[in-house]
Amino acid sequence: MINKIVNSVHEAVSDIFDGAIVLISGFGEAGSPIELIHALIDHGAKNLTVVSNNTGNGHVGLAALIENRQVKKMICSFPRTADSVVFPELYRKGEIELELVPQGTLAERIRCGGAGIPAFYTPTSVGTPLEKGKEVREFNGKKYVLEYGLKADFALIKCETADRYGNLLYNKTARNFGPIMCMSANSTIVQAKHIVELGEINPESVVTPGIFVKKVVHILHPVSENKLISENFSYL
């Protein structure tokens, strides 16, 4: 029988190994799997390469994971946001690596990693400092940059609703990178607000087919990152 539901966040992240490439969903707070990230802090895996659009806020979630020195390198499009303090400090000290990728290129690299496409050409970043060191090639008289598919070991994802096959629905703009990160990771770990019986999700409306999901854990009331930050909460 297929049952991807696991009982705890600790069980969910237990396989994450030192040096792993970990995708973390979310755009700002929306879609950030705070409970899974905190479980990864407890778990303690180190030297991680983390791929996420931002670098977390305050001292919770992704920012706390970075602050706990578990992240060797960030791959992201926008590492400084209003409440981002941890990453900038470590970056200025040279204690964390950064690979800066335009947001759409980041999204397409992740999707291609999941779709078995090793490389593709894109017009984004041509003629800018971010094309440096990359192959540039002309198609029909226009220049494009070669970018590589990004395949990960794990993905930590927040969604709204899941079933035991791992079929997922998301909530509004918290969807963002979730579906493509599910595709790209060898092992996708999901926190879901609601777990429903098979057949309760309309087969026409499934956003992430279960084939892309390894484990699901039920988090009925996820914390609000905004609220924790306004309370100056620190996970560490």
Added chain:
Amino acid sequence: MINKIVNSVHEAVSDIFDGAIVLISGFGEAGSPIELIHALIDHGAKNLTVVSNNTGNGHVGLAALIENRQVKKMICSFPRTADSVVFPELYRKGEIELELVPQGTLAERIRCGGAGIPAFYTPTSVGTPLEKGKEVREFNGKKYVLEYGLKADFALIKCETADRYGNLLYNKTARNFGPIMCMSANSTIVQAKHIVELGEINPESVVTPGIFVKKVVHILHPVSENKLISENFSYL
């Protein structure tokens, strides 16, 4: 005001010009926009390059379009199916061109055409006759073939439900190539069984966002290709 609904199939296809590249949705009968294709036959545009997974059945729909000598070239993955008679005959006589593309490569080429990706590498067809004449390149010790995005002038699409913004839902496996073809065409023309008010389609469940759609025509009771073929019906 945005209102993509047009009053007739004839109005829907009226812009299609001689020599256009036309995507036609469907996998076998499922998803084939028979009414739009028949309108294109009436319209008469010639020298078309048609991209569709198959080449139509009997003497209706895509097969009738080919039989009417409006198609110069087919780009498809599987040109001979059980009831396909028109294409094979013209092909053997050398009166129609064929570009044979593996089904997954065809899908990805169409999606890339819509996503602004001019070219990508894929493992499919490496070491086979279909890699002939194509660039082969190694990534991480494995060989891949370079394939090009496919951008079209028009797409003819069958869907289940649409609203005036062009947001679309599909029915079961009639979805197939529809959503990616909508993305790739400069002008996407859709026949919908149902037209609903804005807001009646759940924003979380929209399959094709309206931005990819130009015109929608209401066909409440589309003909069944299977039924027409069993009745030996010919459109011409």
Added chain:
Amino acid sequence: MNKNVAGIWSREQMAQKIAEDIPDGSYVNLGIGLPELVANYIPADREVIFHTENGLLGVGPSPKPGEEDDELINAGKKPVTAIKGSCFFHHADSFAMIRGGHIDICVLGAFQISEKGDLANWSTGETDAIPAVGGAMDLVAGVKTVFIITQHFTKNGESKIVKECTYPLTGKRVVNRIYTDFAVIDVTDKGLYVIKMAPGIDFDFLKKNTEAELHLY
């Protein structure tokens, strides 16, 4: 070669052998024709999810007569049903599942399989044939494990398991295991290893009737 052999496996028995080799929880794509039989023999205590490349994960059994739906079909264009927990998606997502290595097993037919695991199953190379490839090349390039189900002989009584394929290839070094009416054979880096034989077949007979070299573990 001898086409009439006693004690060989029927099509159903070949399908059953494959079904027994599909682990619980697998995502499986079945090719058109003979491979479709495999779905009937999945052991009752296993849950296996069938993928069809035209956009459905969770293919169910054939519909009852009169309940067919023209818009719910498999890759062979036959009417199917969808199980509870199934989902529909478009072709690019469907082939992302295939190409991206998310499908565990596919079961395909064959014209020829070489001793290195090359597969030819889409074209006999005849000059007046209409070439048609469908999703076969994507499946063998992307799916983790490729099982072949085929009669041991062609209709002309020739071995389908050959030293080198003479028909146009579907993929190079892509086959993992071959199920014929005579035997089950693993494709390994060291060559073809026979792991099971039908009751009326012995290794000498099998070797004599197979063009490619065969080994026993």
Added chain:
Amino acid sequence: MNKNVAGIWSREQMAQKIAEDIPDGSYVNLGIGLPELVANYIPADREVIFHTENGLLGVGPSPKPGEEDDELINAGKKPVTAIKGSCFFHHADSFAMIRGGHIDICVLGAFQISEKGDLANWSTGETDAIPAVGGAMDLVAGVKTVFIITQHFTKNGESKIVKECTYPLTGKRVVNRIYTDFAVIDVTDKGLYVIKMAPGIDFDFLKKNTEAELHLY
């Protein structure tokens, strides 16, 4: 240069000028900050659909206080609403809309714009700054028409419209039209052409206060 000029356009007037140039039925992406103002000035008889790259087509007005939803935000991470007929999608689909040329117009801020239409708006190139690019490079590479909304001068009173950008580029030859507090300027193959000036600005003044060469049609 003179920072205090009478008779120039306010931020709201600049936004209004842009709004007037957005045709009915357009799909529009608004950058973070000043560009967001444009949404307030779309003429009542036009229907314009706003895209935000974090996965929403059909961005509506700001929510009422107390009705904010942490999971319904725009690219600037501000709470928004969704209109009737809106839809949500993932990031790869969202940037397919951008990169694939489906968005008609985007409105962005700028550090510098060159007379060839090069844009610098993501980095001042300072060595200890944390580089952050977001979706800016994708937008200028993919959107059909790029409008820039910006003060004519930097905070230090220097012209933002320059012969060559000295800051790191976001894209080359990507800007179509510039809306400043002084003027509206078209970027053409033949150079920069002024099409409107604020009431207190004349062409001589504008030329004197712009590093790049300006023309009148």
